Amino acid sequence: MRNRYDAPGGIMSDALASCVGDTDYFFETVLSRAHLYRPAAFDEGAVPVSTAEIDDCVTSRPLAASSVRMAKDNQLLDQKLYLMDVGPSYVGPRDTIDPVKVSRLIDAGATLVIRPASLHLPRLRRFCKDIEMQVGQGVDADLFITPSNARGFEIHADAAESLVIQLQGSKHWTLYEPVRPWEHRSFGIDPPAELSPVAEYTLNPGDFLYVPRGMPHLARTADTLSVHVTISINAIRWSDLLTSVIQTALGAPSFAGPVPLRDNLVSAIREELPQQMARLGQVVQQAAAAEGVLDQILRSDDSMLDAVRSNLLSELVTGTKADVADKVRLRPGVWPVVHRGGQDTAIQTGRSRFRVSGSAADACEVLMRAPTYVKDLAEDTQAALEAVEVLFQYGIAERCPD
Known part of the structure; x- marks a missing residue:
């Protein structure tokens, strides 16, 4: 079929x-x-x-x-x-x-x-x-x-x-x-x-x-x-990804200094270059492992910034609210990255960053795994409803079609 x-x-x-x-x-x-x-x-x-x-x-x-x-x-x-x-x-x-x-x-x-x-x-x-x-x-x-x-x-x-x-x-x-x-x-x-x-x-x-x-x-x-x-x-090439990670790593203070100031400049650089390359390898690994770095690089492609926002305005005009029995999902084309930092918990989609509550961040992470009923997004029903409303307002989530 x-x-x-x-x-x-x-x-x-x-x-x-x-x-x-x-x-x-x-x-x-x-x-x-x-x-x-x-x-x-x-x-x-x-x-x-x-x-x-x-x-x-x-x-x-x-x-x-x-x-x-x-x-x-x-x-x-x-x-x-x-x-x-x-x-x-x-x-x-x-x-x-x-x-x-x-x-x-x-x-x-x-x-x-x-x-x-x-x-x-x-x-x-x-x-x-x-x-x-x-x-x-x-x-x-x-x-x-x-x-x-x-x-x-x-x-x-x-x-x-x-x-x-x-x-x-x-x-x-x-x-x-x-x-x-x-x-x-x-x-x-x-x-x-x-x-x-x-x-x-x-x-x-x-x-x-x-x-x-x-x-x-x-x-x-x-x-x-x-x-x-x-x-x-529009598949991302390894060369593009590695270039972006290396550029991020090169922003480290350890690479901000000048090359050796000597009269035999080429020889001095050749002598020090292996150490700098080894240091670069370490910093690249640290940068790639840092929270949100790969997500930011992978999701910055302009073709991935136009998520489907259908019905966002009509739901605002009609005042439609979520129900605990609703099954919800991420909107197609939304690639959220959750950042946690106490009072600065936020969800980033594309180049937009929204400060949200911890429960909204939790709900977003659940939806990143699979569509879920509202009642299953949090132990407290009211907290689940409030979290979903936030995700609806920011165009991050939507009701699953019947």
Whole structure:
């Protein structure tokens, strides 16, 4: 039985499994090692975003040009070609796209890319955040609309783990032997003739394809317009993590002094360098073990700062309160770090830090392990209710969907 993404406002019971199938097999055998193709992974209507939602996003809202790219034959188009024309007295937001111009450009062979689409499409955003909670790293999504008999980009490789879901029409994908999987940014392949194809697939609505980071690929349409979404797992590299830990360690006072002041400077540095390196190793270990340091580094990625805050305002307006029988959980995309220090107990999410009571911190730590009923968050019922209300107000927790 396939996992299904519920109606708007619903939660995927296991968003990643709906894409990859057996998640244990995916993590142990496939991830970063091989591609994965799953035809008909999603039933009709079960994909995490519909064409109607996409149409509403593009045509009915002021979509900022900074979220849009258009390309044709591997060339990015000038934004002026699809910006809204406004006069000096216009009171709406400027630098937004003109849906008519965008549609005409697509009809003329250009590909539309909304990046990141997960910021503009609520169901897709929640889907991404559900995957994020499973993989522990930042997840976002880009949307691609490509007209028939076209390709927006030449052979290239991405620096993220890519989960591709075909939404409408069909698109033919050619995958090649991986190259430079350590690259930090997406990159083109030159010359492409040196690449060896390893697989070819034609994706139809509901089909899924996983493309590992660093695997070159070419996607092109045939007789139909194609709409697909690429969900990116922005995995943190060991080099990035170690660099951040070392930078933290280098802030120690022991490294603030100058190198030896001698006429034979190079020889003096070579003599003292082994001691400094040994000291650095010790300080790095201490920094990595210090409370909150790794959490701060790992959760500072901008793609992990936009937790799902749906219904936060409506609950405030209606005055909805928690009940002891409610089952609650962390909001998707929230990565709390609890800091304890007597009167300075706090919960940090992203770059925000909230001072809370000890009971609220306790409740947060319980929810970090699993969704829990309010009555089970504290021995005292009133304390549990007050703790949950604090977590609700700060957008850290929410009621589990029915």
